[in-house]
Amino acid sequence: MSHSPAGSPAPGMSPAPPAVKAEGLHVTRGHKKILRGLDFAIEPGRITGLLGPSGSGKTTLMRCIVGVQRLTAGSVEVLGRPAGAPSLRHDVGYVTQAPSVYTDLSVEANVRYFGAMHGVTAADTAEAIAAVGLESLARRKTADLSGGEFSRVSLACALVSHPELLVLDEPTVGLDPVLRAELWERFAALAEAGTTLLVSSHVMEEASHCSSLLLLRDGLLLAQLSPAGLSERGHSNDLEQAFLHFIQETTATSKHRSTNESQVAS
Amino acid sequence: MNPRMMFATTRRVLEQLRHDHRSVALIMVVPALLLTGVYYLFENETLPPGFPRTFDRVGLMMLAIFPFVVMFLVTSITMLRERTSGTLERLLTTPIHKADLLFGYALAFSIMAALQSLVATAVAYWIFNLDIKGGPGYVVMIAVINAVLGVALGLLCSAFARTEFQAVQFMPVVVIPQILLCGLFVARDHMNSLLESISNVLPLTFSVDALQQIADNTEATQAMWQDAGIMAAIVVGVLALASFTLRRRTS
Numbered sequence A: 001m002s003h004s005p006a007g008s009p010a011p012g013m014s015p016a017p018p019a020v021k022a023e024g025l026h027v028t029r030g031h032k033k034i035l036r037g038l039d040f041a042i043e044p045g046r047i048t049g050l051l052g053p054s055g056s057g058k059t060t061l062m063r064c065i066v067g068v069q070r071l072t073a074g075s076v077e078v079l080g081r082p083a084g085a086p087s088l089r090h091d092v093g094y095v096t097q098a099p100s101v102y103t104d105l106s107v108e109a110n111v112r113y114f115g116a117m118h119g120v121t122a123a124d125t126a127e128a129i130a131a132v133g134l135e136s137l138a139r140r141k142t143a144d145l146s147g148g149e150f151s152r153v154s155l156a157c158a159l160v161s162h163p164e165l166l167v168l169d170e171p172t173v174g175l176d177p178v179l180r181a182e183l184w185e186r187f188a189a190l191a192e193a194g195t196t197l198l199v200s201s202h203v204m205e206e207a208s209h210c211s212s213l214l215l216l217r218d219g220l221l222l223a224q225l226s227p228a229g230l231s232e233r234g235h236s237n238d239l240e241q242a243f244l245h246f247i248q249e250t251t252a253t254s255k256h257r258s259t260n261e262s263q264v265a266s
Numbered sequence B: 001m002n003p004r005m006m007f008a009t010t011r012r013v014l015e016q017l018r019h020d021h022r023s024v025a026l027i028m029v030v031p032a033l034l035l036t037g038v039y040y041l042f043e044n045e046t047l048p049p050g051f052p053r054t055f056d057r058v059g060l061m062m063l064a065i066f067p068f069v070v071m072f073l074v075t076s077i078t079m080l081r082e083r084t085s086g087t088l089e090r091l092l093t094t095p096i097h098k099a100d101l102l103f104g105y106a107l108a109f110s111i112m113a114a115l116q117s118l119v120a121t122a123v124a125y126w127i128f129n130l131d132i133k134g135g136p137g138y139v140v141m142i143a144v145i146n147a148v149l150g151v152a153l154g155l156l157c158s159a160f161a162r163t164e165f166q167a168v169q170f171m172p173v174v175v176i177p178q179i180l181l182c183g184l185f186v187a188r189d190h191m192n193s194l195l196e197s198i199s200n201v202l203p204l205t206f207s208v209d210a211l212q213q214i215a216d217n218t219e220a221t222q223a224m225w226q227d228a229g230i231m232a233a234i235v236v237g238v239l240a241l242a243s244f245t246l247r248r249r250t251s
Helices: A056-067 A087-092 A107-118 A122-131 A147-159 A177-194 A203-211 A225-231 A239-260 B003-018 B021-041 B054-084 B087-091 B098-127 B136-160 B164-181 B193-201 B203-216 B222-244
Strands: A021-030 A034-041 A047-051 A073-078 A092-095 A163-169 A197-202 A212-215 A218-224
Touching: A021 A056, A034 A212, A034 A218, A047 A056, A047 A087, A056 A073, A056 A092, A056 A163, A056 A203, A073 B164, A092 A147, A092 A212, A107 A122, A107 A147, A107 B003, A122 A147, A147 A163, A147 A177, A177 A197, A177 A203, A197 A203, A203 A239, A203 B136, A212 A225, A212 A239, A212 B222, A218 A225, A218 A239, A225 A239, B003 B021, B003 B098, B021 B054, B021 B098, B021 B193, B054 B087, B054 B098, B054 B136, B054 B164, B054 B203, B098 B136, B098 B222, B136 B203, B136 B222, B164 B193, B193 B203, B203 B222
Parallel strands: A047 A197, A047 A212, A092 A163, A163 A197
Antiparallel strands: A021 A034, A021 A073, A212 A218
């Protein structure tokens, strides 16, 4: 409920502390190293895109940030508190990749239930449903909705608590282009109002909607840069192409580096 | 504990059930139908005068066993769905306390169990003239405690099942031994010492004992309250164990 407006700091003031800060983050599941040492900070009140091929560790990283993932090493700080701290449960909203809502309840009942955990009013419930454009379907059973509508119910269940940090795992998968554009507008409006958003996607064209990008591959952070920065480093205005170039270059250099490591001291 | 979150959970679980007309019908009608079957099963038994009908003994115990079995099944499947659909993980990222969730579930299903045992007890009393000394209110009370026991065990067992198919397999493991050893088939003092000592620690045994107290006495006895108290303590213990299976953080 607490909603601190986190706009750009006035000149002369120190910049706002990061909304999320990860240091030396490692996650190992069984023998598989999912995240292999991530260090980054996410600016508050912005949309940060988490991009990378499937299997790169995006979901695990998001789970670390919302505090449901056991860390192997390192730390994650969210809004100045350790990730998963009880006081954060009011301030962090999480939308999983597979919509996690009750399929045998109506849209309204789902949103109302998750809202009840934050003590919201009926007006908040209606607002969250309207925000995802499901007003006309509010009384319909969730199981009877189409795939895109279904995932928007899941989003509404997170929006209803007005979280300070909203973590969205592939929220636009399976949505038609019109809806996708609408959702990105919605996200931009949320960021404008001070919400920090972390949005994962494997569709590179969506990166242009973000103000900062985290590029993840095989559990490593390739880079943190702006979409413009990605175009430049990847030598293409097409972000998909830019990402591919960028990956090829970084893997080439890292291979080059490892083979020459013994010879080149610098 | 936060009553608002607990009641919201109760309301949500009941709403889920309300949309499922067939399950509601099964919960309400099946025990009464089975009781009818039991009545006609013993219809032609010949008894020496003054000897109680088998129906009065078996029918009474079934009034307590139905809610236990039904609620165990309904809860373990519902909770398993909650675990596999991701809604549980999502819920545990919200401020809800585990106790709110567990007691919310327990309350919702005990309301269903109370309705179920009202129907079954009414049928036993008014249609088949169930002949016991104690009042029907106590029978319903024991039935509801049994239902909550079923809920608690269902919540716990759902943690050990990965699929609904596995969850159903817990019924023969958890429920049937209790039915076999509770004194329904063989009086407990006629069992061999091993079986009797197992039966001594199974929760359902206490409810059957309590029902026998109700059947034999017009007033509520000390022993009945003691049985009910032990059952309630077991329920709280099992719910506490179940709360350990709800992990906010997993690997």
